[in-house]
Amino acid sequence: MTGLKTSWVASANTADCPFPLNNLPYGVFSTDELEPRCGVAIGDMILDCQAAEEAGLITLDEAAVFDVPFWNDVMEMGTETWVALRARLFEILSTGSADQVQAEPLLVPMADGTLHLPFLVSEYTDFYAGRHHATNVGTMFRGAENALPPNWLHIPIGYNGRASSVVVSGTDIRRPWGQLKSPDHDLPAFLPCRRFDLELEMGAIVGTPSDSPITVDEADAHIFGYVLLNDWSARDIQAWEYQPLGPFQAKATATSISPWIVTKAALEPFRADAPAREFELLPHLRDTGPMLYDIDLRVTLAPKGKAPTEIAHTNYREMYYSAAQQLAHHTSSGCPMTPGDLLGSGTISGADKHERGSLLELSWGGKEPLTLDTGDTRTFLEDGDTLTLRGAAHGDGYTIGFGDCSGTVLPALDDPYKR
Amino acid sequence: MTGLKTSWVASANTADCPFPLNNLPYGVFSTDELEPRCGVAIGDMILDCQAAEEAGLITLDEAAVFDVPFWNDVMEMGTETWVALRARLFEILSTGSADQVQAEPLLVPMADGTLHLPFLVSEYTDFYAGRHHATNVGTMFRGAENALPPNWLHIPIGYNGRASSVVVSGTDIRRPWGQLKSPDHDLPAFLPCRRFDLELEMGAIVGTPSDSPITVDEADAHIFGYVLLNDWSARDIQAWEYQPLGPFQAKATATSISPWIVTKAALEPFRADAPAREFELLPHLRDTGPMLYDIDLRVTLAPKGKAPTEIAHTNYREMYYSAAQQLAHHTSSGCPMTPGDLLGSGTISGADKHERGSLLELSWGGKEPLTLDTGDTRTFLEDGDTLTLRGAAHGDGYTIGFGDCSGTVLPALDDPYKR
Numbered sequence: 001m002t003g004l005k006t007s008w009v010a011s012a013n014t015a016d017c018p019f020p021l022n023n024l025p026y027g028v029f030s031t032d033e034l035e036p037r038c039g040v041a042i043g044d045m046i047l048d049c050q051a052a053e054e055a056g057l058i059t060l061d062e063a064a065v066f067d068v069p070f071w072n073d074v075m076e077m078g079t080e081t082w083v084a085l086r087a088r089l090f091e092i093l094s095t096g097s098a099d100q101v102q103a104e105p106l107l108v109p110m111a112d113g114t115l116h117l118p119f120l121v122s123e124y125t126d127f128y129a130g131r132h133h134a135t136n137v138g139t140m141f142r143g144a145e146n147a148l149p150p151n152w153l154h155i156p157i158g159y160n161g162r163a164s165s166v167v168v169s170g171t172d173i174r175r176p177w178g179q180l181k182s183p184d185h186d187l188p189a190f191l192p193c194r195r196f197d198l199e200l201e202m203g204a205i206v207g208t209p210s211d212s213p214i215t216v217d218e219a220d221a222h223i224f225g226y227v228l229l230n231d232w233s234a235r236d237i238q239a240w241e242y243q244p245l246g247p248f249q250a251k252a253t254a255t256s257i258s259p260w261i262v263t264k265a266a267l268e269p270f271r272a273d274a275p276a277r278e279f280e281l282l283p284h285l286r287d288t289g290p291m292l293y294d295i296d297l298r299v300t301l302a303p304k305g306k307a308p309t310e311i312a313h314t315n316y317r318e319m320y321y322s323a324a325q326q327l328a329h330h331t332s333s334g335c336p337m338t339p340g341d342l343l344g345s346g347t348i349s350g351a352d353k354h355e356r357g358s359l360l361e362l363s364w365g366g367k368e369p370l371t372l373d374t375g376d377t378r379t380f381l382e383d384g385d386t387l388t389l390r391g392a393a394h395g396d397g398y399t400i401g402f403g404d405c406s407g408t409v410l411p412a413l414d415d416p417y418k419r
Numbered sequence: 420m421t422g423l424k425t426s427w428v429a430s431a432n433t434a435d436c437p438f439p440l441n442n443l444p445y446g447v448f449s450t451d452e453l454e455p456r457c458g459v460a461i462g463d464m465i466l467d468c469q470a471a472e473e474a475g476l477i478t479l480d481e482a483a484v485f486d487v488p489f490w491n492d493v494m495e496m497g498t499e500t501w502v503a504l505r506a507r508l509f510e511i512l513s514t515g516s517a518d519q520v521q522a523e524p525l526l527v528p529m530a531d532g533t534l535h536l537p538f539l540v541s542e543y544t545d546f547y548a549g550r551h552h553a554t555n556v557g558t559m560f561r562g563a564e565n566a567l568p569p570n571w572l573h574i575p576i577g578y579n580g581r582a583s584s585v586v587v588s589g590t591d592i593r594r595p596w597g598q599l600k601s602p603d604h605d606l607p608a609f610l611p612c613r614r615f616d617l618e619l620e621m622g623a624i625v626g627t628p629s630d631s632p633i634t635v636d637e638a639d640a641h642i643f644g645y646v647l648l649n650d651w652s653a654r655d656i657q658a659w660e661y662q663p664l665g666p667f668q669a670k671a672t673a674t675s676i677s678p679w680i681v682t683k684a685a686l687e688p689f690r691a692d693a694p695a696r697e698f699e700l701l702p703h704l705r706d707t708g709p710m711l712y713d714i715d716l717r718v719t720l721a722p723k724g725k726a727p728t729e730i731a732h733t734n735y736r737e738m739y740y741s742a743a744q745q746l747a748h749h750t751s752s753g754c755p756m757t758p759g760d761l762l763g764s765g766t767i768s769g770a771d772k773h774e775r776g777s778l779l780e781l782s783w784g785g786k787e788p789l790t791l792d793t794g795d796t797r798t799f800l801e802d803g804d805t806l807t808l809r810g811a812a813h814g815d816g817y818t819i820g821f822g823d824c825s826g827t828v829l830p831a832l833d834d835p836y837k838r
Contacts, residue, residue, distance in 0.1 A: 123542065123582060128664055149662050154607050155598050159664040160579035163542055164755040176752040177632065179574050179701065188573050190701045190751070213596065213835040237752065243568050245547055245578040246665025252754035282598065282609045284836070332609070333595040333656065334835075335671035336583040416632040416753075417703070 002269065004398035006095040009107065011043030018392065018401020019043055024089050025260035025402070026225070028069045029113035036069035036116050041260055041403075042093050045107040052106050057099060058088055070120045071261060075207035075224045076339040082207070082224065086265050115259035115403070118227075119205060121166045122340035124255065125330060126201075126231055127158040129321040131275070132349040136361040153279050156321035156329050158346075159246045161231075166255045166342065169405045175383065175412040176253040178237035188240060192412030195235035195366065196381045199347040200299050200357030200389055202316050203229035203257055204323030206341035210331055217288050219327035222337070226267065226323075228258040228297075228389045228405035229344050235360055235380070255344070258389070258405040266400050270294045270393040272317040285329060291322035295393050297348060299357070301372065304384025309372040311362060314348050314355040316391075383411040421688065423817040425514040428526065431462030437811065437820020438462055443508050444679035444821070445644070447488045448532035455488035455535050460679055460822075461512050464526040471525050476518060477507055489539045490680060494626035494643045495758040501626070501643065505684050534678035534822070537646075538624060540585045541759035543674065544749060545620075545650055546577040548740040550694070551768040555780040572698050575740035575748050577765075578665045580650070585674045585761065588647075588824045594802065594831040595672040597656035607659060611831030614654035614785065615800045618766040619718050619776030619808055621735050622648035622676055623742030625760035632750045636707050639743035641756070645686065647677040647716075647808045647824035648763050654779055654799065674763070677808070677824040685819050689713045689812040691736040704748060710741035714812050716767060718776070720791065723803025728791040730781060733767050733774040735810075802830040 005021040006013045012020045019025065019041040029046050030036040039046040049066035052058045058066070060081055065073045074081065092099040128134055131148075134157075138147030151157065167173075175196055181188040207224030214222065231251060238250030271290040281287070295316040300308035321329075326343050349356040356362045359380050362370055366379040381387070389405040424440040425432045431439045438444065438460040448465050449455040458465040468485035471477045477485070479500055484492045493500065511518040547553055550567075553576075557566030570576065586592075594615055600607040626643030633641065650670060657669030690709040700706070714735040719727035740748075745762055768775040775781045778799050781789055785798040800806070808824040 151598075151600075151607070151659055151662070155660060157660070157664055158667055160581060160667070162579060162754055164757050164760075174753055178752055179570075179748075181570075187698070188570070188701065190703055215836055234752065240570055241574060241576070242663070242665075243570070244661070244665070245576055246661075246663070248577055248579070249748070249752040249754065252749075252752045254753075279606070282607065284609055329598075329668070330671075332835075333597055333653065333668040333671045334593055334673075335581055335668065338583050341583075416751075417634055 003396050007042055007093045008095050008097060008100050009043040009045050009093060015397050016399055017043055018399055018403065020398045021090065021093055022395065022398050023262065023266045023400045024086060025262045026071050027118045027260045028116040030116065031108055031112050038066040038071060040089055044110050046110055046113050047103065048106045048108055052103065055102060055106065057092060057102060060085060069116060071118055072120050072340045078208055079221060086263065115168060117168045118259060118261050120340050121163040121342050122338040124161040124163040124166055124342045125158050126161045126251065126344035127156050127326050127346040129156045129319055129326060129346040130348050131320040132318060132351055133347040133357060133361065136349060136356065140365045156326045158326060161255065162252045165252050166257060169256055169258050171256060171407060172410050173232055173254045173407045174410045176234055177412060177416050178234055178249050179240060180236045181240045193234040193236055196409065197233045197235050197359045198387050199231040199233055200297060200312060201229040201231055201347060202345045203227045204343045205261060206327065206337050207339055209338055211336040212334055213331045214328060216285065216324050216328045220291055220324035222327060223264055223323055225261040225263040227261060228391045228402045230256045230387060230389055230405055230407065231344055256405055256407045258402040260403045262400060262402055267293050267393060269395055274322060275320060284332060285325050291324045292317050292319055293393065295391050298390045300388045301378065302386045303374060303376050306374045308388065309374065311370060312355065312357055314350040314357060316348060318348055318350045319345055381409050383409055385409045422815050426461055426512045427514050427516060427519050428462040428464055428512060434816050435818055436462055437818055439817045440509065440512055441814065441817050442681065442685045442819045443505060444681045445490050446537045446679045447535040449535065450527055450531050457485040457490060459508055463529050465529055465532050466522065467525045467527055471522065474521060476511060476521060479504060488535060490537055491539050491759045497627055498640055505682065534587060536587045537678060537680050539759050540582040540761050541757040543580040543582040543585055543761045544577050545580045545670065545763035546575050546745050546765040548575045548738055548745060548765040549767050550739040551737060551770055552766040552776060552780065555768060555775065559784045575745045577745060580674065581671045584671050585676060588675055588677050588822065590675060590826060591829050592651055592673045592826045593829045595653055596831060596835050597653055597668055598659060599655045600659045612653040612656055615828065616652045616654050616778045617806050618650040618652055619716060619731060620648040620650055620766060621764040622646045623762045624680060625746065625756050626758055628757055629750055630755040631753055633747060635704065635743050635747045638746035639710055641746060642683055642742055644680040644682040646680060647810045647821045649675045649806060649808055649824055649826065650763055675824055675826045677821040679822045681819060681821055686712050686812060688814055693741060694739060703751060704744050710743045711736050711738055712812065714810050717809045719807045720797065721805040722793060722795050725793045727807065728793065730789060731774065731776055733769040733776060735767060737767055737769050738764055800828050802828055804828045
């Protein structure tokens with residue numbers, strides 16, 4: 001697939017539209033009239049999949065699959081269905097389509113729609129698989145010589161997070177309270193978080209279930225699509241709690257994802273190789289082809305009522321491990337995987353300072369405050385700050401966008417136990 | 420509630436029956452004729468709740484709640500419903516009940532039933548909240564002086580596990596493969612686990628949902644009931660992977676639970692105080708009453724085709740943190756909790772050697788093999804071994820049992836990628 005494919009939805013036919021016919025990402029939307037339901041983005045419109053199914057334009061199964069506010073049923077149907085659905089949507093929405101007359105009334109202006117979580121998150125796993133990020137954090141905490149733990153170059157390090165805390169872009173994020181211990185106090189205290197941070201990540205969504213170890217190629221085939229992901233992190237809670245069993249409440253307040261699931265098919269032209277391997281990976285984790293993607297990633301920070309400043313600019317290609325390798329590792333113990341499992345890539349940082357995907361790295365642990373275009377300075381997030389992640393793969397005359405992954409930090413409650 | 424309460428189901432009326440009228444635990448069962456459905460254990464019988472609901476004997480809601488193979492819907496209905504249901508079951512099954520004639524045909528012999536997971540596990544969290552266990556493990560890994568991490572006496576340390584790996588008692592457990600590194604090798608290898616272990620735990624099941632921090636008393640009220648739990652652990656996988664983000668694949672193969680949810684109401688007479696606090700806990704985690712339970716816990720190990728040996732004997736009272744404190748901590752960041760969330764207590768060990776709840780501790784890291792009654796020796800689990808956890812609260816002339824939590828170790832696959 002090279003070059004822009006054109007649609008009879010005119011707004012989709014520009015080089016910088018995030019949702020051209022080449023993309024066709026899956027979401028869940030509602031309007032004043034319509035209950036939450038499955039939809040596909042095309043230009044500045046959403047095709048109502050429930051209505052299209054009712055009208056007989058799309059048929060995946062004898063039973064309805066689009067009358068629910070999540071894509072999990074389609075995910076579980078597997079690769080052949082995914083291919084067939086995409087082909088059918090392409091046919092319906094292409095320039096000159098015989099279905100145009102029937103489909104046109106089923107379009108809803110994106111401006112009229114409210115977007116919801118596009119799938120039920122079964123379980124959520126977060127990895128730590130960006131080498132620049134791990135090196136930066138390791139250098140700050142353990143010194144440059146011990147920056148990467150001994151296992152890091154052999155295994156995609158990950159931990160289980162909380163699926164219940166995953167929210168869709170646009171959801172406000174309440175600054176958490178937590179147990180903290182300052183270096184100058186002997187005992188911990190329960191206080192509002194002081195070092196609240198973002199983590200710029202991509203999320204891979206498992207479509208096909210498995211209940212035994214799968215190879216990297218199988219894992220790649222099991223992935224349904226990708227979203228942008230911000231793993232909000234309370235660095236001071238994390239510092240006190242994370243030894244010996246890893247992050248827990250520091251990562252449990254919220255994780256935001258972008259509202260549209262961009263399919264693997266749409267990203268196919270943007271596959272990119274992983275970086276050179278310092279140690280050859282064990283056979284079950286070895287690269288079998290280009291499994292990363294060339295996706296341009298940007299983060300802006302807007303203080304309350306002020307203009308946004310771009311604080312980071314990097315690329316998903318910077319990862320050391322692909323989502324397929326992470327998923328293969330995830331199954332290596334026999335761990336069953338379920339449709340709707342969400343795998344966070346880990347924070348994505350590039351080599352240069354401006355390419356760092358967290359304020360922890362950007363402000364070097366709070367020691368080097370950032371100056372925003374507004375003149376404000378930041379070490380960590382302040383109340384009222386709006387964080388926005390954007391991602392785009394740039395093709396020949398077209399763009400594959402994800403929709404913003406955005407959230408505003410609300411002040412901590414005065415008393416989190418007051419009802 | 421003191422003393423044995425009698426039922427017209429005669430087998431329930433003995434001092435050592437695990438399922439007297441005082442207990443009434445909730446499970447899911449099927450028979451050759453009946454699809455999986457909700458049931459209540461009484462003596463050596465199961466009351467078919469779906470049939471009882473259809474017959475009008477139990478009514479919790481206008482819609483049916485017992486025609487599904489899980490108790491989550493009842494959990495979500497909240498404390499008042501839990502109290503009403505227990506009272507009604509008590510009435511139906513008591514000696515002299517007016518409902519006996521109608522209820523008797525709805526009993527299924529336990530011997531004819533197959534037991535399933537009693538609830539859909541939403542998310543699974545495992546804690547590390549037994550002081551003797553943490554001290555033993557810490558001493559082995561970091562020396563006696565640094566055994567307990569600095570946070571341990573202030574915070575119930577926990578990490579998120581995999582809900583998808585939770586299985587019901589009786590499920591065989593396949594020895595996993597994983598990435599391991601022996602101290603005498605420079606590089607890791609992908610091999611079958613050599614140090615496969617059990618962890619004797621209790622599991623607390625969240626009934627009432629929450630989306631903001633809750634107090635210890637609220638947390639106690641949100642818990643629906645308890646099960647026995649064996650968190651199968653691959654110690655060699657864990658040793659290589661767990662720094663810096665905690666256990667991941669080492670804990671993802673399987674976690675077994677006992678088949679009957681024992682309600683908080685049944686355990687009420689057995690409440691026990693937590694041990695003395697070395698540091699006063701922060702207000703939001705402070706004890707507000709006896710929140711542990713006096714539950715006698717035993718583990719047996721039976722080599723293939725041989726008699727079992729009791730390898731551990733301890734008590735749930737030995738925990739440092741209660742499930743209510745763990746749940747309160749779990750919500751402190753605002754982490755949303757969902758009906759069906761399962762909280763593992765952490766390994767339960769007492770002060771003496773025979774009271775240790777893992778082979779890691781019993782064999783002191785493999786250095787002191789156990790000799791079983793059969794003459795066999797063990798450091799870690801061998802293929803064919805059957806592990807059984809049993810729990811009982813002993814009242815005045817009656818017993819509250821959980822049903823066995825059992826599993827047999829199957830040999831690792833020759834090639835986990837062969838289909």
